[in-house]
Amino acid sequence: MSDARSTTLVVEPDPGGHRFQAVAAVARLARAFGPVVLLTSSEGRRSVALDVYLGDLVGRGELTVLDPFDEIHPPTRAMASEVAGRCAAAARRGDAPVGRVVVMDADQALKRWWAVAPRLFRGLPVRPRVVFMLTRYPARLALTDLTGWRLRGPKAVLAVVAMATRSLHRVVGFSGRDDTAQGWIVKRVRDPHYCSAHSRDRAEHRALLGLDPDRLLVGIFGAVDARKNPQLVLDAISAAGLDATLVVAGGFDDEVRAWARGLDDVDRARVFLRDEFLDNDVLDRFVASVDVVPLALTNNGPSGIMGKAQAAGVPVVTAGSRVRAREVEATGTGIACDFTAASIGDAMRRAVDGGIVAGTPLGEVSAEEFAMTLLGVDADGRTFDRRRVLQAGAR
Structure with a gap:
């Protein structure tokens, strides 16, 4: 891992569901590279979910929580402006530069990111690597699934356009836990198994x-x-x-x-x-x-x-x-x-009645695998190849 420390911004205004659990997985990996900051909403800051999923990280000083957003679904411009402002402020203060930005649940932001982010990022001394996590991107479709293709096609195009502006660098979307493919434009990540009881x-x-x-x-x-x-x-x-x-x-x-x-x-x-x-x-x-x-x-x-x-x-x-x-x-x-x-x-x-035998023959998906697939690197900063890990686990 490089000795150069950089800050990771995780953007998740909505505390609903198990979103902050996903944030925790990302933060535990990103802390290896430097400070980790969660940008959430005032509702997110007050939520019980923050204490449950992120309280240990906050308590150890491994995660800083800020609430710059007034709503759980802020406009894309507000999110991009907040990110750009924090990148510029870090450069002015001589703090660890913002090296990466992870926008969780980014399906809505993807629609206009290509139009608003490039102007706001222009002139930044260090441009962050921006990662989008899509939660509503159909990874695998039958050729006859016209509804699915109408959803998937525009998102893939918007991802390519945003990448062409250098305001977006990696896009990841959920796939089934049985899916071992990596994906092309939108990389595939398996939803983790989380359960402490049996x-x-x-x-x-x-x-x-x-x-x-x-x-x-x-x-x-x-x-x-x-x-x-x-x-x-x-x-x-x-x-x-x-x-x-x-x-x-x-x-x-x-x-x-x-x-x-x-x-x-x-x-x-x-x-x-x-x-x-x-x-x-x-x-x-x-x-x-x-x-x-x-x-x-x-x-x-x-x-x-x-x-x-x-x-x-x-x-x-x-x-x-x-x-x-x-x-x-x-x-x-x-x-x-x-x-x-x-x-x-x-x-x-x-x-x-015993019609199935419950189990996970393909192996459980860890939170670490989820985070490394999302960021595209492991804790040492090396490129993470999910296929290599899956093949090793199958042997």
Whole structure:
């Protein structure tokens, strides 16, 4: 590794979901090169997620948190201007130069970065290496998937245009955990498996969480918004004739809260609700405590909760995503089905009846692999070749 220290700016205004968990992975790698600064929003600065995922790094002085943004989705110009201003200020003060900028969840910023960033970066004594992380880029598509190509094509073009202006240097997008390809314009990164609990200790987890020790449990977890379709899953339980309780745990959005308030007495007796932000250990225990995790959502990407379930040895049922379908088929960790109550219910019944053997035959994806793929280097500053690492692990 070079002796020259440089600062890494990580831009993530939105604390929702497990975004700050991804920031933590990047920060733990980037601290090898020098100071790491998170640029977030005032909401991000106040969030419980910051303490949970980043508190240890902040406490050790390995991460500085600033909140220059007033909203969780600031305009692209505001983000680029903040980055350029900090690069210029570091040069004026003689501080460690800003060597790299990582924009997390950069799909929206990609649309106008090519137009606004070059002017703002002009005249900087040291231009940073800028990395974009795309969370909604379809890595693998069938030739007949016209909707997917309409989404992927413009993003690839915008990435090339921004790279041509030298205001963007690397673009990375999520792919399935079974995907070993590197990608061409948009490099592919696998969503990590994060789980500190395992289903073999299910009885202990249920006792700690106040869950029925003998009941069949179906779980929806994480940031629980309407896209996770709790009513559809409840209908699927009924369609399959399963004598089960639906466990819904995590931070609810307003629509899910309204759904919960509107449950009649019969359905209310069939659900266990916990509406609050769950720290990692509690969330992991919830995932490991259930018998099956259904993912009935239509965003065509990988799922952090799915990764937790895989690591915990809990079978997954997925509907609405080709990426997740390929992953469960390749890893043997679940069942893909149609987006209907009948199909989801049938898949859940097969899963809990031993229709699959939960596990991760392809090997777990570490947070370190995620961070090195995103930045393109390892902790010694050497180019990171994911294929070489995967091939070594397969031997």
